[in-house]
Amino acid sequence: MKSIGVERILREFKDQNNFMEVQTSGSTGVPKIIKIEKSHMRASAQMTLDFLGLQKGNKALLCMSPAHIGGIMMMVRAELGDLNLTIVEPSAKPLENLVGNFDFVAMVPYQVAASIDDLHRIKKLIIGGGPISSDLEDQLRNLPNEIYHTYGMTETISHIAMRRVNGSDNETFKTLPGIEIHFDERGCLVINAPALGVKDLATNDLVELKNADTFVWLGRHDNVVNSAGVKLHPESIERKIGDIGYPYFLTGIQDTKFGESLVMVVESDESMEFETFKNHFQALGKYEIPKQIFTVPKFVITESGKLNRKETLNRMAQ
Known part of the structure; x- marks a missing residue:
């Protein structure tokens, strides 16, 4: 099947214009429209095809939104690599009503978590769009297929590095061919990728x-x-704490004594006591234990499905 959005994206990618307009995710700011050169999109797609060793005729699945770079680039990879692409509407369990196996699939973490029992049908799975919880990683670690967590953003035309979740070194990201990295005075990653039109992206x-x-x-x-x-x-x-039975995140609030104080924000209609989660804090260092527990009825989620910590914290303050 092909949704109207997918058909429009494919037509736009194949037309005579040199650029495509793509919306950023808005996970750390206001979503915006940026122009991406199609030659750079092709270069990015080829990097992924080469990194994963994908071949002509391999079966791929598009189950992410075609409105954002992750879904768009699955279509570009399929076009460039001559992959056999199946398209389904985005859902929590995209494999549920499909028959057969796939060589290559991209999912976001919540789809992976909901599809654990079907992941054996995927030879090479890439996970993007946000962090993977420690509990989900534990479930993925011993699976026999190739599972990668990706690092990237709209400005880098999806991912520029991957780490093998179920590999021997599952914490380390490896850059794709042609990507150069260093860090700045803050300790933050700086990316150079000439083939993608990216220069000194801090x-x-x-x-x-x-x-x-x-x-x-x-x-x-x-x-x-x-x-x-x-x-x-x-x-x-958060990776050390793992699953606590509720959606949560850690953040800092102003503290007259310490400057800032580390606190836990839990998505719940009910107030939570520190003792409720005490066992989950046993693996933490002295300074890593949250000083307080706050609750909010609903987290603020961006259009692309990512947690907006800043806006959720503002809602908590209100």
């Missing part, structure tokens, strides 16, 4: 560089909590 992602083409993602610079001079990375601590 991100807000704090990283630990392993070598010229590998890095470990620590978290967002704008999410760092400075508590009594100790810099805490909420995303890294």
Whole structure:
């Protein structure tokens, strides 16, 4: 099947214009429309095809929204690599009503979590659009297929690096061919990718560089909590805590004594006591334990399905 949106995107990609207009996700700011050169899109697609060793005729599945770069680039990869592309409407369980296996599929984390029992039908799976919880990673770690978590953004024309979730070094991202990386004075990743039209793109992602083409993602610079001079990375601590039975995130609030105080925000209609989650904090260091627990009825989610921490925190304050 092909939705109207998919057909429109394919027509636009094949027309005579050199650019396509794509909307950013809005996960760290207001969504905006940017122009992307089609030659750069083809270069990005070829990088992924080469990195994963995909071949002509391989069966691929598009189950992400065609309105954003992740879905658009699945179509471009299929066109460039002559893949056999099946298209379904985005849903939590895209494989549920499909028959057979697939060589290549891209999903967002919530689709992966809902499709655990069907993932064995996918030879090579890439996961994008947000972080993967530690509990989901535990479920994926021993699966026999190739499962990758991707790093990238609309401005880099989807991913520029991947890490093998069920590999021997499952924390380290490896860049795709032709990608150059370093970090700036903040410790944030800077990307150079001539084939993608990307030059000195400074991100807000704090990283630990392993070598010229590998890095470990620590978290967002704008999410760092400075508590009594100790810099805490909420995303890294969240991975240690794992699943608590409720959607949650860690953040900092102003504190007269420490400057900032690390707190946990839980999506719930009911108030939560610290003791409720005490067992989940046992693996944390002294400064990593949240000082308070707050609840909000509903988190703010962007159009592309990502948590908007800043707006959720504003809602909590209100």
